[in-house]
Amino acid sequence: MAAPRPTPEDELARWETQLRKGGLGLAVLATLWPGRLYGLEMLRRLEAEAGLSVPEGTIYPLLSRLKAEGLVDAEWVEAAAGHPRKYYSLTGLGRARVREMAASWTSFARGLDRLLAPFMGDDQ
Amino acid sequence: MTRDAAMAHLDTYLLQVRRHLKGLSQAEIHEVLEELRAHVLDRVEDQLTPKAVEAALEALGSPRDVARVNVTERVAAVMEANRTPLGVLAAVVRLASLSVMGFVVFMVSLAGYGLAAGFLLVAAWKPFDPDHVGLWRVPDPNDPFNFVLGVMLPRPDGVELLGWWIIPLGLALGLALGYLTWRFGVTCVRLMARAGRRRPAADPVRTEPAV
Numbered sequence: 265m266a267a268p269r270p271t272p273e274d275e276l277a278r279w280e281t282q283l284r285k286g287g288l289g290l291a292v293l294a295t296l297w298p299g300r301l302y303g304l305e306m307l308r309r310l311e312a313e314a315g316l317s318v319p320e321g322t323i324y325p326l327l328s329r330l331k332a333e334g335l336v337d338a339e340w341v342e343a344a345a346g347h348p349r350k351y352y353s354l355t356g357l358g359r360a361r362v363r364e365m366a367a368s369w370t371s372f373a374r375g376l377d378r379l380l381a382p383f384m385g386d387d388q
Numbered sequence: 389m390t391r392d393a394a395m396a397h398l399d400t401y402l403l404q405v406r407r408h409l410k411g412l413s414q415a416e417i418h419e420v421l422e423e424l425r426a427h428v429l430d431r432v433e434d435q436l437t438p439k440a441v442e443a444a445l446e447a448l449g450s451p452r453d454v455a456r457v458n459v460t461e462r463v464a465a466v467m468e469a470n471r472t473p474l475g476v477l478a479a480v481v482r483l484a485s486l487s488v489m490g491f492v493v494f495m496v497s498l499a500g501y502g503l504a505a506g507f508l509l510v511a512a513w514k515p516f517d518p519d520h521v522g523l524w525r526v527p528d529p530n531d532p533f534n535f536v537l538g539v540m541l542p543r544p545d546g547v548e549l550l551g552w553w554i555i556p557l558g559l560a561l562g563l564a565l566g567y568l569t570w571r572f573g574v575t576c577v578r579l580m581a582r583a584g585r586r587r588p589a590a591d592p593v594r595t596e597p598a599v
Contacts, residue, residue: 285585303423304430320431321449322585324423325461332465340422347429348422 284316290369291316292326293335293354293362300353303327327352335361394441398428401445408455411463411482420458424448457584459486464581467574473566476573477501483580493576500569504562506538511558513539522548 270278295301295309303323310316330336335358343349354362402421409417427448432440448454460483467479477497484494514521521539526546528534536544550557 302430303427319449320427320447321454322457324420324427325457325584328458329461329465332462332469347426349426349430350423 287369288316288318288326289330290362290365292318292323293330293358294366296336296352296354296358297362300351302349302351306352330358334358390438391436394432394436394438397438397441398425398445401451404451405455408452409459410485411459416462420455420462424454456486459483460577460581460584464577467577471574473501473570476570476577479577480573483577487580489576489580493573493580497569497573500565500572504566504569507558507562507565510538511555511562514552514555514558518552519543522554523550524548 291310291314292306295306295313301309307318307320307323310318327336327338331338331352334355336352337355338350338352340348341351402425405424406417406421409420412420428441428444429436431444431447463479463482467475469475480490480494480497483490485491510521517539520541520543523535523537524540524544524546526534526536526544536546
């Protein structure tokens with residue numbers, strides 16, 4: 265028996281998910297631009313400023329990958345909260361990469377905006 | 389008392405995660421568990437109750453899923469930093485006990501590298517012992533296609549078919565098979581890491597940003 269055909273809504277949701285996943289690395293790096301943060305602070309910034317609700321169990325594996333790529337650094341700091349926290353910060357390579365990624369993203373988004381303008385009402 | 393119960397609940401969860409962190413070193417396991425502990429304590433802030441801890445653990449995901457995405461991402465990241473055949477084989481070995489796919493990839497890689505090493509060994513051995521290295525067709529009344537390849541002591545009865553050609557053929561087959569096995573390992577480790585990210589719980593969701 266053939267699997268049920270995905271509905272247009274399912275297809276759209278899948279496309280949206282892929283789009284967000286593509287930008288997640290940039291978004292996580294961008295949260296660190298102003299300074300070092302620990303995991304939960306990053307999640308809260310992503311949600312508050314970019315509307316991205318990242319599953320909590322996946323942020324640390326993603327950060328460990330970024331660390332292995334040399335884009336972020338991490339250090340344990342004894343906190344006033346009573347337990348140590350692992351703070352992440354951008355390395356020099358990470359700062360350069362986030363600039364390049366942001367430039368690519370902006371250029372891509374501007375191009376797409378021009379293409380979409382006729383039917384998004386921007387030309388009226 | 390409530391605080392102790394909450395900490396006991398967190399410890400039980402971390403123990404379950406630890407059981408699924410196969411393939412990581414002790415230092416990596418310690419790192420993962422301490423980071424998860426700090427995350428939960430940050431999330432509950434000063435409300436250290438079993439209910440608050442339960443809510444934080446639910447948001448993290450099941451111990452198995454949390455462990456799996458940690459293992460595959462870390463192993464894949466180490467492999468990307470060292471994509472030599474040994475580095476890739478080490479990643480495949482680390483993922484072997486994680487899933488059926490990990491085990492199959494490990495077995496195929498083992499067979500592939502073993503065969504590749506066999507072909508290279510045959511090619512390298514031929515100049516030192518030409519009479520005992522080759523491909524023979526051995527007469528067998530029950531099997532008209534009875535071939536024997538390799539370093540044979542004693543030399544089999546029958547006709548040796550390749551002569552010195554076994555050197556370039558062995559080198560070519562060994563290198564090709566080694567490359568294909570390496571490529572297979574890299575692809576499968578990446579696929580396993582991607583599969584961990586692709587679990588429904590791992591999809592980023594759009595919410596309305598605070599204004």
